[in-house]
Structures are given as structure tokens and as C-alpha cells.
Amino acid sequence: MPADDPTPSDSDARVRPPVPPGHYRIGRFLGVNVLITRSWFLLALLIAYVMAPVIEEVEPGLGGWKYVAGLVLAIVYAFTILVHEAAHAVASRRYGHPVENITLHFLGGHTSIDGGARSPMQEFVMSVVGPLASLAVSAVAWLVVELLPDGLTGLVIVTLAWANLVLGVFNLLPGLPLDGGRVLKALVWGVTRNEVRGTLVAGWAGRVLAVVSLFLPLLMHRLFDVVPDTSSYAFALVLAVFIWMGATAAMQGARLRRRLPSLVARRLARRTLAVPADLPVAEAVRRAQESEAGSIVTVDPDGRPVGIVHEAAVLAIPEDRRPWVPVSAVARSLVPGMTLPVDIKGEELIRAITFLPAHEYLLVEPDGSIYGVLATADVDQAFRERHR
Structure with a gap:
């Protein structure tokens, strides 16, 4: 009215x-x-x-x-x-x-x-x-x-x-x-x-x-x-x-x-590599490049995801220090709202990433297994392309 x-x-x-x-x-x-x-x-x-x-x-x-x-x-x-x-x-x-x-x-x-x-x-x-x-x-x-x-x-x-x-x-x-x-x-x-x-x-x-x-x-x-x-x-x-x-x-x-x-999360997901939280950054980056993964997820000893490595934080570490820094130091801990179902899409997807702003989100299958990582930058780019 x-x-x-x-x-x-x-x-x-x-x-x-x-x-x-x-x-x-x-x-x-x-x-x-x-x-x-x-x-x-x-x-x-x-x-x-x-x-x-x-x-x-x-x-x-x-x-x-x-x-x-x-x-x-x-x-x-x-x-x-x-x-x-x-x-x-x-x-x-x-x-x-x-x-x-x-x-x-x-x-x-x-x-x-x-x-x-x-x-x-x-x-x-x-x-x-x-x-x-x-x-x-x-x-x-x-x-x-x-x-x-x-x-x-x-x-x-x-x-x-x-x-x-x-x-x-x-x-x-x-x-x-x-x-x-x-x-x-x-x-x-x-x-x-x-x-x-x-x-x-x-x-x-x-x-x-x-x-x-x-x-x-x-x-x-x-x-x-x-x-x-x-x-x-x-x-x-x-x-x-x-x-x-x-x-x-x-x-x-x-x-x-x-x-x-x-806008479907599954289509926008980056391939991810799961590594132990205490693995050195240099080794984590090497494994990711070798497997052509676009993201890195840290897991606990039981294999449960506990964090997502922030790419910008990795780049900020000098290469000569990377062998001595654990990957957990450049990972954001997973909190409620950062783990999303891989099939989330449309308005529900936008609401989810608006509710808890972050650079990346973990995408999981219905059984809880890791599918990949969704980067906010990728969602923004896809939205701009579809908005033209």
C-alpha cells in the first residue's frame, strides 16, 4: 500500500x-x-x-x-x-x-x-x-x-x-x-x-x-x-x-x-583438496597444484572438515616461510552457516551467503561428504554475467 x-x-x-x-x-x-x-x-x-x-x-x-x-x-x-x-x-x-x-x-x-x-x-x-x-x-x-x-x-x-x-x-x-x-x-x-x-x-x-x-x-x-x-x-x-x-x-x-x-552452487563449485590442519602451507599448495584443485579444506584427524583456507592469506605469506607455517593458520574455521548443501540455488543461495558473509563456503553432499568450495567472488561473477 x-x-x-x-x-x-x-x-x-x-x-x-x-x-x-x-x-x-x-x-x-x-x-x-x-x-x-x-x-x-x-x-x-x-x-x-x-x-x-x-x-x-x-x-x-x-x-x-x-x-x-x-x-x-x-x-x-x-x-x-x-x-x-x-x-x-x-x-x-x-x-x-x-x-x-x-x-x-x-x-x-x-x-x-x-x-x-x-x-x-x-x-x-x-x-x-x-x-x-x-x-x-x-x-x-x-x-x-x-x-x-x-x-x-x-x-x-x-x-x-x-x-x-x-x-x-x-x-x-x-x-x-x-x-x-x-x-x-x-x-x-x-x-x-x-x-x-x-x-x-x-x-x-x-x-x-x-x-x-x-x-x-x-x-x-x-x-x-x-x-x-x-x-x-x-x-x-x-x-x-x-x-x-x-x-x-x-x-x-x-x-x-x-x-x-x-545460480546453482554445484555448477559454481571449485574442486577442493582436503588436508590435515597441521600440514605446512607449502606442502598444501603443492598438493593442490598437483591435483588441480582450486581450494583447500582442512580436516581433523577423523576426516571432518574444520576450516577453509583463504587464498589471499596464503599469498600474503612469503614463500620462504610457507614450509614452517601450518595451513590451519591461514584457514577460517567453519562455523554454522558456512557449510551449505551442494544443490542450493537461486534465492535460497543468495539468502544463505547474505546471512553469513564469507569469502568461501563448504559444499557438502546429502550424505555429508565434501563436494567442493563455493567462492563468493564466483557467485558475484556469475550473477553479473546473467544480469547483462
């Missing part, structure tokens, strides 16, 4: 990730951290300024308090945005996707979800629940209005009813990055069985929406006789840029994911 403080324990750190720059944590909602950006404060001031004359008309004599009432309206509106985003969060967690946080900003809100939908149905449900929640809030607000007398409270409820109606309908428009774009992606994905194609179709639809957004003030003038002003055109431009950039980013990500399956 266009639309973190010190941690006393490890478990709390997992619940409360660091707050990104320009963001502020304001609490939790349905178990999810809620952040606001600096741009939200600009939105709140804008709402207070725009609504002040209307509030003055409904409740004359408020003076400066009309701006305070406008800020209260902005806060209540933010809560309804939170309901929209919380619907996304609940649906995502229902499908097993952890939710990092909900962020409120100038153009609405955003729910940060760890991982994407695994099926068209998941994508559809996770996307559509947000707009439906906004439409439900709008419907409830209209029912409440019927029970309230005219006045400031009635004005707030009517404004929220209209705002959430517009929010729900607007987000159902079929183009990324809007929720309706994700619904369109799910439909195309379901029909073609191709997630990337669904994203590209929804992305192009989003670009069309971005262009149409530029003409929104003129459209409002023709349909509702609302005379556009400078702020209307400025908002239309900001909205168009937001939609265009979001759609473009989604399309670029889809093209990237289309290339990722060709």
Missing part, C-alpha cells in the same frame, strides 16, 4: 529490530512493531491545516484549538491506516510469514513481511485483506454517523468514512505497488503459473496508473467540479512518482528473480 533502542535480551532483539534512520517506534499493534516516519508528521500538519476551516465552520469560536482538533483527526486517521496494514500482517502471519513491522508515512503505510507469497492464493489473500479492512472501517463509520448528532464528532466520523472509502477503493486499483496490483499479479500468476510474468504485468499496469495520476486534478474537476490548485497538482505529481517508482522496483526485482534460478 502507498501505504527500533537498546535490547535487553536476544529474544527482545528478535522482536524489536533496530529502528531505521528517520523512523520512530510508537508501540506495538497486534504483536507487530509500529513505526512512523518523519514524513508522517508533515501529513499530520497538512491534515490539520486543511481541516481547520471545516472544523471552524462546524464548531465556531475554537480559535487555535481548531488546529489541535485537526491533529486529533490526523491521529485517528493514522489508526485506521494501522487497521489496514494490520490486516496484511495478520494474513501474512496466517501463512507463516513473519512480520517485521508496520510503518506509517506520508502516503499511508507499509507492512514489512519476511518472504513473499508462495502461491497465487496466498498473494491474493495477503493483498486484498487490506483494502477490505478499509472498506469495512468506512462502512462502520457510516453506520455510526447515523447515530450521532451534528457537530465536531460527527465531522470526524464522516471524514474517516470518506477517507477509508477512498483508501480502500484506491488501493484496489490494478497496478503495483498498490494492493490491487498484487491482486492482479496473483490472478496472472494463477493463470500462467508464472510469478515473474504476473509481476511484470502488474508492474506495467502500475506505470499506466502513474501516468493517469498526473491528470487526477483535471479528472476531479470534470467529475466533481473541484477546482484544482497548486497543491492538487503537487500531490498528483508525488503520487505519480511514488507509483511509478514502486512499479519499476517490483519489475526489476521480478527480472532479478528470473535470473536467480540459474
